[in-house]
Amino acid sequence: HSHLFASYFPFPPFSFSLLSLFLSKKKKIRKKGKKKKWEMQELPDCLYEGKQPTLITPTSPTPNHSLYLSNLDDHHFLRFSIKYVYLFHKSIPSLSLKDSLSRVLVDYYPFAGRIKVSDDQSKLEVDCNGEGAVFAEAFMDITCQDFLHISPKPNKSWRKLMFKVQAPSFLDIPPLVIQVTHLRGGGMILCTAINHCLCDGIGTSQFLHAWAHAANTNAHLPIRPFHSRHVLDPRHTPRVTHSHPGFTRAATTVEKSSTFDICKYLQSQPLTPATLTFTPSLILRLKKTCFPSLKCTTFEALAAHTWRSWARSLDLPLTMLVKLLFSVNVRKRLSPELPQGYYGNGFVLACAESNVQDLVNGNIHHAVKLIQEAKARITDDYVRSTIDLLEDKTVKTDVSCGLVISQWAKLGLEDLDLGGGKPMYMGPLTSDIYCLFLPVAGNCDAIRVQVSLPEDVVKRLEYYMVKFLDEKNNKE
Incomplete structure (x- = not known):
């Protein structure tokens, strides 16, 4: 049904439409045992060439300090990475992506740092040391259309699209990990893992669009990030009102x-x-x-x-x-x-x-x-x-x-x-x-x-x- 309605509604055919679901529910299926079920297939393995991954550092010197994280940043519920998958019809050369990422990291320098526990062990903070964001590149032997139809929903095989950083704990994983997977026929899958302690959904979008801005122009960013969190400091005497x-x-x-x-x-x-x-x-x-x-x-x-x-x-x-x-x-x-x-x-x-x-x-x-x-x-x-x-x-x-x-x-x-x-x-x-x-x-x-x-x-x-x-x- 989703293919049937694709020409009427501009959503991808693999994204299960409510209308198609409704119509299928309205049909009385007499032979339940013979109902066909679309079997999801696993994605093939990624092929990595050369030394992987590389660390992308800012193009120019950035502030070297410890960045305080607010109580809205470092509580336990946010100690995970926000992981996005993007499928693009046209592949972008990795050198171009690395160059633009390196330039945007000048403004978004905490992403080139590392998360650490504060000296008094009470909070998390970012050690803005310019160590670099993780960038991996790979090849997968499928086309864009293969991805849409073979594996239409998130499943365990999608994890192949994100380079697994070997680290003893979540806090030891760099706050920004990226994998670009080139596909047969010229397509590209971009995966990003952004530490939630550094930003929320609005922040991830702001960063990704800043990266896109750097990829398409040398002009200054339209919105520059404001990194200080002290506007959200707790009151001197905490009051739960x-x-x-x-x-x-x-x-x-x-x-x-x-x-x-x-x-x-x-x-x-x-x-x-x-x-x-x-x-x-x-x-x-x-x-x-x-x-x-x-x-x-x-x-x-x-x-x-x-x-x-x-x-x-x-x-x-x-x-x-x-x-x-x-x-x-x-x-x-x-x-x-x-x-x-x-x-x-x-x-x-x-x-x-x-x-x-x-x-x-x-x-x-x-x-x-x-x-x-x-x-x-x-x-x-x-x-x-x-x-x-x-x-x-x-x-x-x-x-x-x-x-x-x-x-x-x-x-x-x-x-x-x-x-x-x-x-x-x-x-x-x-x-x-x-x-x-x-x-x-x-x-x-x-x-x-x-x-x-x-x-x-x-x-x-x-x-x-x-x-x-x-x-x-x-x-x-």
Whole structure:
């Protein structure tokens, strides 16, 4: 079905469209045992030539100092790398990419440094020593179209696209690792691993577009990064003035052991990625289920719908309290606002919570209102309270009984042009239990929802995600 509708909607054929899923659900499959399933194939191995990888250092001297990381940067929930996969139709010579990367690292010099633990062992910081970013290059014997059709969703074989740095711990891995894989027929796959402690999604997009700017021109960067994090220092006397339901203290996890831990349950079994594409027309139909009594944004409607469908698909106890954690950009919510180009994590996790019965048995209005209220709570004082709360190193993000949604759409990630045109595909290297709202290459108004769940749960999730299309009260 996705091939059938490719000519009508500009999303890639391998990105499973909601409309095609809806139509397939409407068909009664009499011979279930004979239903064909598209078997995913593994990608072939990468071929590395010569000494790999190389270290790309800034073209000119950069500040040599220790860069303080804020409490929004270095808490444990962000101790991982954001890994992107880009597929380009046209390959760019590696020498050109290395040269432009070397030039952009002058401004983004912390990426050429190394993460270390502070002298008092209380925080992480960046040793800005100019050691260099990791750059690997390889060849894979497939074409661009092969990649789209052989392996349409993230799977273990995608890990071949990112050079594995041998390091004793995550903190020892350089904050920026890049692999460029050239393909048969002239295509190219770009993989980037960017340490989340250094920046958020907005920051990754800012850096990648700065690299593209350097690749296409010698002009100065339109936005220069502002590296100092001291604008987000905790107060001299920490004051936690708000409740923060998205966090828990390590000491309380034992007390909560009687509560069903969704996160542990999901991570204890094999997971399958669910990928559903919402075209602009489908997003409008979803938002119409809220109008006219409730006005909402695309994110609010889609997040509410995904949260409800996720809770339904897991068949959770009706009395259970479930949470939705989602990132909110605070750059313009602070007083004063963060400086333009602020280069650090400039978001906090908002938290909406509801018992399962109210969430799944009511209409979408309930969930949308909870999300809107959670967003409205993110004020300057709330952010300062969060920063002060994180001075207590026993505080952790509570993912035990909720869904986490990260917004990658609307960041301009899909517009990256390193000199050979915009990507044919953009997405994450891996899929996890955390839900991503992804951009769709070639359709800036579409959103791809991706989350990993056990296979039987994925089928139920897909059913509930399209059910609104068949509801009688959803009039076009």
